[in-house]
Amino acid sequence: MKNLKPYSENSFAFFETVVKKKRNEDLKDRLDLIKSDIQTKFNDYDTHFQKNILESLSEHDKFSKQQIEDFEELYSYKSATFKKLLITLSTSDNKRKMGCPYCGIGEVSTFDHYLPQSRFGAFTTHPKNLICCCGKCNPKRGNRWLDANKKRATLNLYLDILPDVQFLFVEIDIMIDKVETKFSLKNSGNINPILFSMIDSHYDRLELCDRFSENSSDIITSFVNTIKTYQNLGNFDSILKNTLEALSKDQNAFGYNHWSTILKIELIKHKDFKLLLKY
Known part of the structure; x- marks a missing residue:
């Protein structure tokens, strides 16, 4: 899991580009009638995003059924405009394509709408409301984003800065014929409770x-x-020391709590790690 840089250009200009690319002239005409309302909502989103108070945004319950359908028609992650956005948001500063920031397992292939489409129809195409992720994480995340107290219950990887302290841990059981793992979370580094x-x-x-x-088996084998x-090629203890140093760099590149890095670090530290090298 790793923080992302949000879309840096004008959000409403992106919306206008999406509309312009559409061939449905009736759709364009209907959206043009409510263009000022949409722009106001986009500006509201950007203001709340900058202040990190997205939970204060009101749901879009005054748009007609037709207008909601029009917003949905605008969005297609397979279109050239959204593919370009996906590449922009999922490419690191050193031009390396990132894996899914939500899980670190799958490849980025789609967008998660942070504020759900069903409640915030106008933000279906807002680039700051789109978080790139894999095809498994997107449906699992679902529409829940607030808790019972109307506070955000879901991470926003643009806004919620992940701590550089370990919160993901793994217990490893090394046996002759297999290795079993059990991952868990612990707040042992005084992370803000919220x-x-x-x-x-x-x-x-x-x-x-x-x-x-x-997914641990393939990582362990490799x-x-x-x-x-x-x-x-040399002293075994030196090899392990150098490997730990390399893994520390991986934490900087892929996130401090990237699951495969945590797994490799704990493997090296495990008292029975040398047993795996005999088979």
């Missing part, structure tokens, strides 16, 4: 700890094979 609650909700809703364990290769 932020940690959102992190916990994010992991629970996306079933991340279970998904990490399901990592052990790499260490085996290096084993014959």
